[in-house]
Amino acid sequence: MIRTKLILELGFKRYLVPPVKRAVMMTGNTAAAWAARLAEVDYIPAYPITPQTEIIEKLAEWIANGEMKAKLTILESEHSMLTAAGTGALSGARVFTATSSQGLLYAYEMLYNVAGWRAPIVLVNVSRAVAAPITLEPDHNDFLSTRDSGFILLHAETCQEVLDLILIAYRVSEDYRVLLPSIVNMDGFHISFTREPVILPEIEEVRRFLPRYNYVNPFRAGKHSAKGVTVLRPPLYSFYKYQMHFSSLNAVKVFKEACSEFEEHFARRYDVVEKYMLDDAEYAIVMMGSFSTIGKKAVRIFREEGFSVGLLKIRMVRPFPKEDIREALKNKKGVIVIDQNISPGFGGILYGEICSALYGFRDRPPLILSVIGGVGGKTLTIDEIRYVFEYLLDCERSGKEPRPILLFREDELEEVKSLLKVGFGGDVFQL
């Protein structure tokens, strides 16, 4: 009692709080490392790249001081890293790995292989725009370039979501109805290096949610198997690819099941999409990743101003949750899709996906506006969202067809102008 009193007087109240779930401040990278630790992964093949490196540094530290029992191997490239991740999973180890941007693209060949091997690894991608020009700032081109690989693709908005989605991803990937690897994506800097409150689940509770990985036919002495072998007959190749497609489609249902169990264990609710003030809204903004937080703020402000707006956040990119998206956007008067990526010669990638999900849907919104913003880490402001929203309303009133908008603010233009002036040795806009 005396001791307790003393601690109280010293102000160390946290020692007296019973061990309930408490939020701890941590970066998205640390949250990802915690998820790997809580999932009790066996094997971590790794390779450094900004802004992902903190994840493997954290894991290396825990393994070195004995807090975590896993094998960490630093490979000589991401291509090798992903290869080792895949063969490790086929040998019965639960595998975690992480990369970013150039690293993901360097490993690109093996993304298709690991998915084709049906090796249920979880890879965290910390989004960073792809060179050239080279930058460290985020956008989603790296992540979205993987969408035809067969990986399950999940995108986190917050540090908490990073941790939770990794745990859920293992459940989904290792489920025999799916048996495909997952990528959990977070935005570089905005999440990777930003500290947010994160509730760390208890390890026993995680064990109850996520049973031990048990691969059906691992490499073992006395049990011969051949994996990744050639198929020279085209129908066989098609057969396996169709299998992957149907297994990927199964992941919508499996993810929802896992999420409802996750809620029972940890009291946090997720779904393939997140609807924010959307159900009664007349207009919808579609976004994904950390900038959705800005979008949500814009929605709150516009609501206060009397506009009926909501936000749809896409959490699952593959499989693409078409039915959930249709249901969420049903009968909206107009939709704005804000893409933090650019497919040169096409436009926003998510815009194209949303349009294809809505095409042929009887209750589809009549207006869908494509907006590109935040490419290469460029910021997105409430004013810009207001601008595109007013443009949408203007299109609706006047009946004109909305044209895609590539956001670029005047202050940014001034900044670029002054840099170009240095680069060209004169005012390039006057030439």
Add this chain to the structure above:
Amino acid sequence: MSSNSRYRSIKDLLSEDYVVAGTPLCSGCGAILTLRIFHKILGGNVVWVNAAGCVTLMVNYPFTPLKSSWMYTAMACAPAGAQGIRDALDILMEKGRIPVDQDLKVAVITGDGAAYDIGLQSSSGAIYRGLDFYYLCYDNEAYGNTGFQFSSATPLGSRTATSPPTPLNPEGYKKKKKDLFEIWRAHKPPYLATISPSHPLDIARKIEKAEKYRGPKLFIAISPCPPGWGFETMETVRMARLAVETGIWPLKEAIYGEVKHTYIPRKLKPVEEYLKTQARFRHLFYPVKNAEIIQTIQGEIEEYWREVYRRELGENI
């Protein structure tokens, strides 16, 4: 070689084969012959990790001629695939999740294209990390599976699909063969050797010796290729033997980087005997003999062996 080897004569090799008949590879393939001998010594509890090459087509769904396991990766990364399997088995044993008797030997098998060219980075990484694995490189001195284009393992003077001899380019391939043995040796692996399917006892004794070491155990095998080199399919062993007897393919080993030749021919056969039996060198003899190139090749072989005689036998020739 070591007199305490259990392999004293060819009869000491197991009669059991782990590579059974019925592979879809070319008849007379030097690679599969080497693999057969190699596998007898390694035993059945092996997982072969493969990179794209001729041997990839050996395991073609739903058939495999192997009584062991197989993992095809991609062209550049077979050693990384081996790393993943080795690491997984190690950590699962360490955690007590699998018994030690379920452990496997992990072996990489690739051609020279993967070993000398596209996979050089991943093999260097695996050797550097001290990965406990075997690497069997079957060197047929070109990209055989794609139709015999030159690789950096192609020797001077060879005709390949991408180095055709023409009046403007009478010698065919103009560069010298890359010395992968020396590149790998620079990593100082516990065991490194060259082998030839013409010398099965030498292969057996080398694997026997290598097995004592933990870490990279690397083998580069001369692999005569009937369609690529242009010789009759029954001549494979003779080609491999000629390569050894002419001294163009030395049989040697390096333990932690210390080189020792396991077979030192007292008198080298002229390299012409080797070259003129293969269509890939025919342009060096017909329609006119290119004595200059042949002499260059012969000269390099002699220079190599002079150094070996001096270093290993203390003889100056």
